[in-house]
Amino acid sequence: MPELPEVEIVRRGLERWVAHRSVADVEVLHPRAVRRHLAGAEDFALRVQGHRLGLPGRRGKYLWLPLEDSGQAVLAHLGMSGQLLVQPVGAPTEKHLRIRVRLADTLTPAASAADATELRFVDQRTFGGLSLHDTTPDGLPDVIAHIARDPLDPLFDDEAFHQALRRKRTTIKRALLDQSLISGVGNIYADEALWRSRVHYERPTATFTRPGTAELLTHVREVMNEALAVGGTSFDSLYVNVNGESGYFDRSLDAYGREGLPCRRCATPLRRRPWMNRSSYYCPKCQRAPRAAS
DNA sequence: CAAGGCTCCTGATAGC
DNA sequence: TGCTATCAGGAGCCTT
Structure with a gap:
């Protein structure tokens, strides 16, 4: 059950494997995994694809990936059982795969197609999910402005x-x-x-x-x-x-x-x-x- | 407005 | 053996 340390480990993994790559395509396999999006999962997918991903952020148990030059970010919460996995393209589909994010580029220009990876949101109990939000001037998704800083944050008071x-x-x-x-x-x-x-x-x-x-x-x-x-x-x-x-x-x-x-x-x-x-x-x-x- | 309770979900496990 | 009840719990939302 992910708490701050687990979410931070995931954030570091995203920074290493996903940041600066571009979203080619988003496939939503379970509508509930897309949260707070009135226009629906299809609209969410369309709005995310085509953007380059920035450096992942975290506040408390929330983490997000900025969509560069859009003023928006994809916000993730793992809930109780959520996982963000970086998997080789073509790896067997997880039983509870909810959202697949195909990435347009590989990590290095020399990498072959066999090395290509994609981002997967897997969640058995579907308490978690991804959502899309405008970001405030300091880069925080607007809907988590009420979340306090965490005790490891140097600015925690x-x-x-x-x-x-x-x-x-x-x-x-x-x-x-x-x-x-x-x-x-x-x-x-x-x-x-x-x-x-x-x-x-x-x-x-x-x-x-x-x-x-x-x-x-x-x-x-x-x-x-x-x-x-x-x-x-x-x-x-x-x-x-x-x-x-x-x-x-x-x-x-x-x-x-x-x-x-x-x-x-x-x-x-x-x-x-x-x-x-x-x-x-x-x-x-x-x-x-x-x-x-x- | 603050505080506390309800609810979403699936699978493992206990109990009969 | 196979069914049902219980438990796990983050956080938005609702009630008091």
């Missing part, structure tokens, strides 16, 4: 984040997953960062002290950087990076998915609690529930 927590009347895990406050954190890394910080997921955000917020951000960054260092997490075989290679960070998870297994700090069995139609994993001893919470 720790103090502003702390003040936002103080103002909110919500709980910390909800805040970590609120992409308008801090982007790139999903269910897995939220649980990991909270476990490292010894903070219960239902702690009210308004109770955070400045040092407490600082420690939490430190752990969010640690978790993300460790995942980046090994190329992202994968544990259900649905996520692979842009070249189809699985990550292996899942072996390093301390909280997520470890219900009943001993806490790596205190050996207390970890618990899983239903939470917002998903699960929260935590150590009942290290991460004490706030008094107001159940």
Whole structure:
């Protein structure tokens, strides 16, 4: 399930293999994979083809490919199970191939047709998709202007984040997953960062002290950087990076998915609690529930 | 306006 | 064995 580190790995793959190439043709195999396009998938395809692709950008879990000289960009979100694969032309079609982007040129003038590759969007659960948007003057697709910077962004404002927590009347895990406050954190890394910080997921955000917020951000960054260092997490075989290679960070998870297994700090069995139609994993001893919470 | 809940989707797995 | 129920969950959208 791609979170910031996984999406960044994909972005780097696109930069290496797809940037500066031109779109020859777009084939949409599943209409739902094209998002927010009232004119339909066919119109989306027509508008994208013929353009040269610029350097891929990323904000949080969104990534995009600028269409040069158009003021527009193709925005991608991988959802839960989405993959952007660079595959040899003619490679067997994936079972859940949704969109195929044929590229007009090869990587080098000397490359033969046998080396030609294409970009494929593959997505089993179709929570993800591609869309086309105008870009703001700073190059951001306009529809993601509300997405906050991520904690690895040099311009992320720790103090502003702390003040936002103080103002909110919500709980910390909800805040970590609120992409308008801090982007790139999903269910897995939220649980990991909270476990490292010894903070219960239902702690009210308004109770955070400045040092407490600082420690939490430190752990969010640690978790993300460790995942980046090994190329992202994968544990259900649905996520692979842009070249189809699985990550292996899942072996390093301390909280997520470890219900009943001993806490790596205190050996207390970890618990899983239903939470917002998903699960929260935590150590009942290290991460004490706030008094107001159940 | 803020907060929280609902919903989209498919496949693996558990349970009977 | 084969069916059904449950779970996975990002984020737009809706309700309160």
